[in-house]
Amino acid sequence: MLIKLTGGQVYDPASGIDGQVQDIYIQDGRIVDKSNGDFQVDKEYDLQGKVVMSGAIDMHTHIGGGKGNIARTLLPEDHRQDPVSRSDITRSGCGHAMPSTFVTGYRYAEMGYTAGFEPAVLPINARQAHMEMGDIPILDKGGYVMLGSDDYLLRMLTAKKDQKAINDYVAWTMNAAKAIGVKVVNPGGINAFKFNQRKLDLDEQNAHYGVTPRDILEVLATAVKELGVKHPLHVHGCNLGVPGNVQTTLDTIQGIGGLPMHLTHIQFHSYGTEGDMKFSSGAAQIAEAVNNNKNITIDVGQVLFGQTVTASGDSMRQHYNHKFASPNKWVVMDIECDAGCGVVPFKYKDQNFVNALQWAIGLETFLLVNDPWRIFLTTDHPNGAPFTSYPHLIRLLMDRSFRNEVLATIHPEAQKMTTLASITREYTLQEIAIMTRAGAAKLIGLKDRGGLSAGNWADITVYTDNTNRQTMFEKPDYVFKDGELVVVDGKVVHTKWGTTHVVQPDFDPSVETGLKDYFDRYLTMKLGNFKISDDEITEDGRGSITVHPLHI
Amino acid sequence: MTEITEVPSPFCGVGTDDLKIQVDGLTVKVLENGCAVNTPAFEQAITDTQPRVDGQIVSLDVAVAKAAALLKNTALPVIGGCATDVNGMRGLLALADHCGAVVDNMNFTRARNNFLALQDSGWMNTTLAEVKNRCDLFLVIGADLEVVVPRFFERYIWNAESMFIEHTEQREVIYLGTAPSGSASTSPNGKAAQVLPCATDDLPEVVAVLRALIKGKPMRAESVAGIKVADLQVLADKLKAVKYSVITWAAGALTYRHAELTVQTVSEMIKDINNQNTRCSGLPLAGKEGDLTANQVCGWTTGYPARTRFSRGYPEYDPFMNDTNVLIAEGEVDALVWVQAFNSQSVPPVTDLPTIVIGRSGMTFSKEPDVFIPVGTPGIDHVGHAYRTDNVVAIRLKKLRNSGLPSTADVLNAIDKALREETVC
Numbered sequence A: 001m002l003i004k005l006t007g008g009q010v011y012d013p014a015s016g017i018d019g020q021v022q023d024i025y026i027q028d029g030r031i032v033d034k035s036n037g038d039f040q041v042d043k044e045y046d047l048q049g050k051v052v053m054s055g056a057i058d059m060h061t062h063i064g065g066g067k068g069n070i071a072r073t074l075l076p077e078d079h080r081q082d083p084v085s086r087s088d089i090t091r092s093g094c095g096h097a098m099p100s101t102f103v104t105g106y107r108y109a110e111m112g113y114t115a116g117f118e119p120a121v122l123p124i125n126a127r128q129a130h131m132e133m134g135d136i137p138i139l140d141k142g143g144y145v146m147l148g149s150d151d152y153l154l155r156m157l158t159a160k161k162d163q164k165a166i167n168d169y170v171a172w173t174m175n176a177a178k179a180i181g182v183k184v185v186n187p188g189g190i191n192a193f194k195f196n197q198r199k200l201d202l203d204e205q206n207a208h209y210g211v212t213p214r215d216i217l218e219v220l221a222t223a224v225k226e227l228g229v230k231h232p233l234h235v236h237g238c239n240l241g242v243p244g245n246v247q248t249t250l251d252t253i254q255g256i257g258g259l260p261m262h263l264t265h266i267q268f269h270s271y272g273t274e275g276d277m278k279f280s281s282g283a284a285q286i287a288e289a290v291n292n293n294k295n296i297t298i299d300v301g302q303v304l305f306g307q308t309v310t311a312s313g314d315s316m317r318q319h320y321n322h323k324f325a326s327p328n329k330w331v332v333m334d335i336e337c338d339a340g341c342g343v344v345p346f347k348y349k350d351q352n353f354v355n356a357l358q359w360a361i362g363l364e365t366f367l368l369v370n371d372p373w374r375i376f377l378t379t380d381h382p383n384g385a386p387f388t389s390y391p392h393l394i395r396l397l398m399d400r401s402f403r404n405e406v407l408a409t410i411h412p413e414a415q416k417m418t419t420l421a422s423i424t425r426e427y428t429l430q431e432i433a434i435m436t437r438a439g440a441a442k443l444i445g446l447k448d449r450g451g452l453s454a455g456n457w458a459d460i461t462v463y464t465d466n467t468n469r470q471t472m473f474e475k476p477d478y479v480f481k482d483g484e485l486v487v488v489d490g491k492v493v494h495t496k497w498g499t500t501h502v503v504q505p506d507f508d509p510s511v512e513t514g515l516k517d518y519f520d521r522y523l524t525m526k527l528g529n530f531k532i533s534d535d536e537i538t539e540d541g542r543g544s545i546t547v548h549p550l551h552i
Numbered sequence B: 001m002t003e004i005t006e007v008p009s010p011f012c013g014v015g016t017d018d019l020k021i022q023v024d025g026l027t028v029k030v031l032e033n034g035c036a037v038n039t040p041a042f043e044q045a046i047t048d049t050q051p052r053v054d055g056q057i058v059s060l061d062v063a064v065a066k067a068a069a070l071l072k073n074t075a076l077p078v079i080g081g082c083a084t085d086v087n088g089m090r091g092l093l094a095l096a097d098h099c100g101a102v103v104d105n106m107n108f109t110r111a112r113n114n115f116l117a118l119q120d121s122g123w124m125n126t127t128l129a130e131v132k133n134r135c136d137l138f139l140v141i142g143a144d145l146e147v148v149v150p151r152f153f154e155r156y157i158w159n160a161e162s163m164f165i166e167h168t169e170q171r172e173v174i175y176l177g178t179a180p181s182g183s184a185s186t187s188p189n190g191k192a193a194q195v196l197p198c199a200t201d202d203l204p205e206v207v208a209v210l211r212a213l214i215k216g217k218p219m220r221a222e223s224v225a226g227i228k229v230a231d232l233q234v235l236a237d238k239l240k241a242v243k244y245s246v247i248t249w250a251a252g253a254l255t256y257r258h259a260e261l262t263v264q265t266v267s268e269m270i271k272d273i274n275n276q277n278t279r280c281s282g283l284p285l286a287g288k289e290g291d292l293t294a295n296q297v298c299g300w301t302t303g304y305p306a307r308t309r310f311s312r313g314y315p316e317y318d319p320f321m322n323d324t325n326v327l328i329a330e331g332e333v334d335a336l337v338w339v340q341a342f343n344s345q346s347v348p349p350v351t352d353l354p355t356i357v358i359g360r361s362g363m364t365f366s367k368e369p370d371v372f373i374p375v376g377t378p379g380i381d382h383v384g385h386a387y388r389t390d391n392v393v394a395i396r397l398k399k400l401r402n403s404g405l406p407s408t409a410d411v412l413n414a415i416d417k418a419l420r421e422e423t424v425c
């Protein structure tokens, strides 16, 4: 079957195509080159006047894993506001803050997304993360495995193991947990919380191990680079949400010494202490540091107003944040000498000074960072807002007058504390395509995704151009996943299963000697039972594994 | 004859995975690291392998077709039991979604004590490896732990080595309420657990006093339910003085009305302790016969725990109204599907409703169901996944033998397919 998409305006930053009219051909799930020769088109879509992009990729979204399911279980009243009925081709479920798995897949696809990456896969909970993602239809998925508060790594650091040993451990864990990246959350802080430390600055020592967050960041960022993993170390830094943490974030950027590093949901790490409320925007300083340090990438973690739930591995900071829980119920867990989690429902209010300024700080960050290849569009779903608010966020970025209208409605003191009104920048369609497609695929290291040139998988989204960008991005005309038409006019018309993206860095097999001893002495599972086999993802016939190349 | 090592168990709730098992044809023998719960569950012989309709042996296809026919024109079927592995629950939820059924895990009324507390105020919990390495005071409230999990103390309290406890035998174990029936909680150097005994249904009062003492509230009473307040004060002081206490309870053992309030008081007390400059965590005990598995899979599939109905086309959770026994008693349901792949003793309630049983081989019925399909046991007859008590760790179950028995998922998917192909139900 040869499909032709005719006459659309194509935004494909991966090949430098910026709105030119081009035809696209799809065969056997991939985009093919049909510039010459005889061929017969089996199905043609007339896309004149339509905007064509590759399928969007959410590079940081909490869609699989234990804390998400705790968040679901915690909030039946939220689900009741948004029941989703079954249809002949789709399953029932629920939506809003933390949607059910099937609804997650449908709603992402209905916005033109074709992949999502779970950023906080605890090694010991990786099985669950993959099982949940295995029940998300349509989307491709993958995960970043969390290290940095695990006792094994901290013991290695205390024992002064060399970088090679750490690389082997990181590579082994990535293979065992079936990951495509490595994340660190409040480096060492989740562990320190188990020793009753309630805060941990960049250079503060873990009370038991004497190791600092700076030490952990350095060895992990080095490991990721030396292993050839394309996705840089994914960092949720120290002091999330703490006024004044902008300095911690700037120190973190300087401290990494030029190694590739991705700072996630940086909005939550960009707070100053100026003004009467001792809470101010550090976005300008952060943007300047990002602009000046090409080794740094960021995603924003934009806050949008309304009810949501925050689900994080950062048990230390989430325990502190429980004071703001709305509704007032929350869960904090210590997990398996591996990590932890904290789930706290939040209601961000535009008339709350702090929330309103958080909103503005996120937008300032988007607008002050120059290079769209190094900044990514996220709300840290569901932490800043549910992913379903992306079209609204895109409009805020692309439409200055709309942005200023909303700005005029937020807490008046927050309006005085932001430079947002004076920022004239409006994102272009090409910049949106970079942030949500080509840039994301490049950042994660996805081969043959995120572009529209021949050889790419045919993940394609078609929109009707509309000056109201929210309307435009809410309801694509067509979405193709691996060449199959899955969405028409913003509604799922067909479902399929996506693949699980992984990398498999090499390690010295002798790394298992020390690990086996550790598992037998201290953990509660045998090493052999800890490792996830390929079968576990593929055995029901709907999952598959796609291994991506390393940088070597 | 083969020997398989590092076998994980779905039966004991704590994911014991050091069993050594010998398989000879269909015969399974636990060679090492068995216990009173796991050994009989693994060793139980396969007695029936063929499905029955109206008591007559039939092929699997015929049994599946009959089950689909029984479900075809139902207004509100209930799928009870829900005791299976992750893939079994996936199949169960798909079938329930398509035919508008109620899904109700058989242990939900017990688990509800935890869910109501969780959904009202939340908690601070921990997992087994943290207990093994960090716990310095272990408080058991209202549970005879070693009967529920025979190897708990051996594996997680009296473990030979621990990362942060220098001598594990110096850990303090205290029981509040039920006294232990055996000596598993006695330390290797002979120190017996302290017991502050009271009747189970006096626990609400006792934990309320303990929480008040933790918060420093003055107490005029000198004793509560037979326990001296001074003794509770000592316990409160210890909880505040130690570094990482763990408090455990079994929701199912709190057999009195509104026991969720006890779970809530305990969970709020744990939060209070964490606000007094030390750490303390809860450890709810569960994980039997797939109860946590059912709630986890139903959780990500619907947003709600496994007492949820699909009769209006979308999931609706009601921890009271969607109870199988209530629905049957009130005549609201018109068919019963019972899914129990782990325990052949656990049979469906006897009713006049059309009844389909997807059960572990060896079930005997006082009233033969309309359809009985024997299925393999996850972790013995086929691979699978199950959640253990801390609700974080899913264990990978192994296939030990070739019994030819279908899995729960195989059977439920076949019924679902038959229903969808024949009719819109």
Ligand SMILES: [Zn+2]
Pocket (backbone or CB within 6 Å): A060, A062, A119, A264, A265, A380, A383
């Ligand atoms: Zn996140």
